[in-house]
Amino acid sequence: MQKITRENLINKAIELLDNGTVSRVLGWKIGEFAYDVTPAVFTTKEDLQKDFIFDDFCNANFSKYLIAETRKAEEKVLVFLKPCDTYSFNQLLTEHRFSREKVYAVGIPCEGMLDIGKIKALAGEGIIDVIPGEGSITVKNLYEEEKTLAYGDVLTERCLSCKSKKHVVYDELMGEEGDVIDSNRFDEVEKIEKMSADERFAFWQSQLSKCIRCNACRDICPACTCEKCVFDNPKSSVNNKAISDSFEEKMFHIIRAFHVAGRCTDCGECSRVCPQGIPLHLLNRKFIKDINSFYGDYQAGQEEGSRAPLINYTFDDLEPGEAVGRGV
């Protein structure tokens, strides 16, 4: 259950609209069901009061939307950022993707967001209500059944391995500030590293062959902000919308993983939106883990303007031979 409420955020938004700090508010909009939240731009008090929501399903990270939104008007836009969202925000600033002056960023605390896929897997379809409680949620369905599920069983993967409750950038902070967490996010990567080469190949083949090349992972990714993606360019010869053989889909994911290496903040949006449930975060985390072990700990987005190891040459950089020698 979130500590900060919908009302807290609506009041803040109205205050900033009223005093002219911002002209628009990027926020979460209530949906048809207890869990389907859509990113939206609010401009009036009435719309905020009617449709703005903040609950355990406000997963969407708004950072990437700022690229388009800041181009729309001269006035500032208000954005609410959860701790993990602030890393994406900083990374986009580092890459000069939007102008900082056009944004008013309010950091908000987050207690972890829920994964509706996990809830449905445990409670079944037909969900008409999800009631948050202390340590658990109560799910009600169309068939007059009720189930209580522990938060630990229904949190999104990225929240279970949350790396930071601390906001790395904001104009104003609401609620209490948290800390960087000593997370377990590399545990799964280590399991894959321990596999034999054949097992690892089989693992990734079974996962990536599920891909339908919908591109949701790329389109939601705050690190994927090219004006024209190579995979959308008909002249690139790799722009197949769908897999043409089992190699093609690996190529899409490997190219993407390389392209975001050192820039991926591990926000977890890619895995969250994949309709096929492919654990894409494991690919990106492998890169993060390797970069950490080759060049020293580096967290993309932690500091605006920081130079990622892969684009920053230093004399004591690792030689390719040494990387192989480390056997990872």
Add this chain to the structure above:
Amino acid sequence: MRKFSIQALDTIFAKIAADEKLYLPVDGENGSNYKLWEPGVQMSDALNTVRSAKDFFFPQTENLIEFKVTGKQIDIIDVRNENEDFVVFGVRACDVRSFDILDRVFLSEPIDSYYANRRAHSVIISMACTRPAETCFCGTFDIDAANPAGDITCWKTQDSIYMRANTDKGEKLLAKLDGLTEECDDSAVSAQQDKTRRIMERLPLANLSAEKFGGGKTNEFFNSPAWKELSQACLGCGTCTFVCPTCQCYDIKDYDTGNGVIRFRCWDSCMYSDFTKMAHGNSRNSQVERFRQRFMHKLVYYPENNEGIFGCVGCGRCLAKCPISMNIVKVMKKLGEE
């Protein structure tokens, strides 16, 4: 009507699979999907498969023809493989309707022979729903979840499976199972249908109406200011089109083999930026226009060309899978307000 005991399900499957490939929904780590039946494979009780059943007739990628170049000679190699008989078991009412929608496109002149062959070689065995999800709205398009179409319709109760043949193909398959099934009346089925229909009335989207939409409504909705707001957060990813059982657009491309090409087709999406790219440029330059196309096609253009039949079957897949939770229901409600 014929029936058999649930215990005999594997025997029935084995009997069908002895002659033809049999596909049915099977639970996996990411929900249920159609898989080939073999002894030991368990049928899923999940409501709907993650990927729709259109894949059987209109696969995501399909090789059409191959050209092999040796010096000045070009060999044309036939790579077609769509002439194998198969049976699909457990298709839900919405997905069965989606085949009608695809038929009207692929089986109109010029007939798409790849699609037509697969349709001709298939037997569809549908399964009536008993536990619809909150995202279901097949009723909006007059689909009866308790009485799906298909070559054979099945109803599953606690202990038995009931089967009714609807077509010649269905009759033939049922006849083959004669020794394993027994004749029965339809009282158990009627009782189940009544119950399901009562549940359907209580669904959150039970009152969603498509009345305001249909052929001839292009001018009414095309320039609506609502499109801008509705499409505002859309990523243009194409997930909605790829999980949709009725989305039917494709692209044809050549894969360079080094000594010729394999010409293949793959799904395309009106949500993609290069979908309408032509020699002169692009006629849909923003996501607002691309987004509008998807919904206008399903709610206005398709019915205009197909006797009022809508191009959506209310399966709810796009409701569940869109990364930003924008979907046809929200579009219908918003446009309907005006």
